[in-house]
Amino acid sequence: MSRKITPTLSPQRRLYLKTEKRRRQRVLFTQIGILVLFIGWWEIAARVGLIDSFIFSQPSRILDTYLNMAQNGLLTHIGVTVFETLTGFLLGAVTGTVLAVLLWWSPFASKVSEPYLVVLNSLPKIALGPIIIIIAGAGTRAIVVMALAISLIVTVLEMLGGFHRTDPEFIRMAETFGASRAQIFFKIVFPYNVSTLFNSLKINIGLSLVGVIAGEFLVSKAGLGYLIVYGGQVFKLDLVMASVIILSVVAALMYEAVSLLQKLTVSRIEHS
């Protein structure tokens, strides 16, 4: 950790820092302003009948839904979705990375699997939904499998690509000391790809959520995805809107959690 030294700043530096700060504040102010204006306009438009609040809902009614959270079980549904997403995410990340390691280990297997991976990657996994439900049963298991199906191949491709892009000169250097394949992996290839791993985790957390929502649409038992489908069917659009907003907050929080983990890991590696 570098100690903060506060020398007397030159006038130019102070001016620069001040302009920088003001610029950041302006951006933030505008961002918040747009949100406030949008919500305000939505509310007013609904009240004066410019838009049909039955279809588009309206901020005050969405707020009501949140306030009645205890009755409509919103919290439980959030919990279910978060749990399923994290399970699918962890399974996808671990299985995908392990598969990528195995394929890196055996160039033959890697070559053989190439066309299969390409096809599986471009296949819309949601199409497998009915099959997954038949095999895994219409429940949490099917939903997690759905999340896994969506994130797994991407992880394998992403990680394997990263492993193959490892600077060959580093590997050659390790070979001059007689490094084994395991040593090359653990001491060169894996540390070289820590950032690849985090990038793939960031993509994965979003994909798992997509898988879980799609799974909940199909299984229709619990979770935000279920709530959205249910709300749509009984024309409770407030519930749909409330769920969609929560969903985006959940997605953003999960992404930020991975980013934070990445920052902590990277700063540990670089300044331990």
Next chain:
Amino acid sequence: MEVLRIDHIEQTYQAKNGEVAALKDISFHIDKGQFFSLVGPSGCGKSTLMSIIAGLLTPSGGQVLIGGEPVTGISPRIGYMLQKDNLLEWRTIRQNVLFGLEIRHQLTEKNIDHADQLLKTYGLYEFRDKYPSQISGGMRQRAALIRTLAVCPDILLLDEAFSALDYQTRLEVTEDVYQILKREQVTTLMVTHDIPECISMSDFVVILTARPATVREILPITFDIPTRTPLSCRNSPQFSAYFDHIWRELECHEP
């Protein structure tokens, strides 16, 4: 005493679009503590020969003997330093320097002490906890050399190990390295494209022909100066004679 013998080495590469003959009947030998340079037209097969000596590549013909024993696979008696320093950016300088020992499962107290001693002697000890990106190119190259020397090789192979450095740093580093190698009594074989560099450091210069490479000449380099260093011998009148000689030998083989 003979340490390294290159015995009728041949190498033909098999590629999709045909065969490439890289080395043809290469033979020479190096005694303990001697400094040999390998020069030749670009693409003639110098790196190929180094890889074969290091045991990274099995030759199509002939053999390499170290202390009388044939090389099969990577030999623990050889230290091979590549053109790029290849310091791992996620490790500190000290962790980088210990990398070779770690790979060979030789992280004993004695070996670690020796590595620390090398760091001290060559002015890197106070930078031991820095990361490669935080030190200069010359220091990085020295750290890479110490990593190679830390495993106590009998023979050091340098493949254009200094060519990534700017001229000023290069002169300083070669001066340092020369002192290090003479002090540690390391037998060295160096590939270079820089004729002055090979004259200033070598006891013998092996001149190769264009591909497929054969040995054209093995030129002994001697100076009538009491304490020879790479910089001091550059002023000797013999220096330019050697330069002209090697230059002509190489030139008449360029297409």
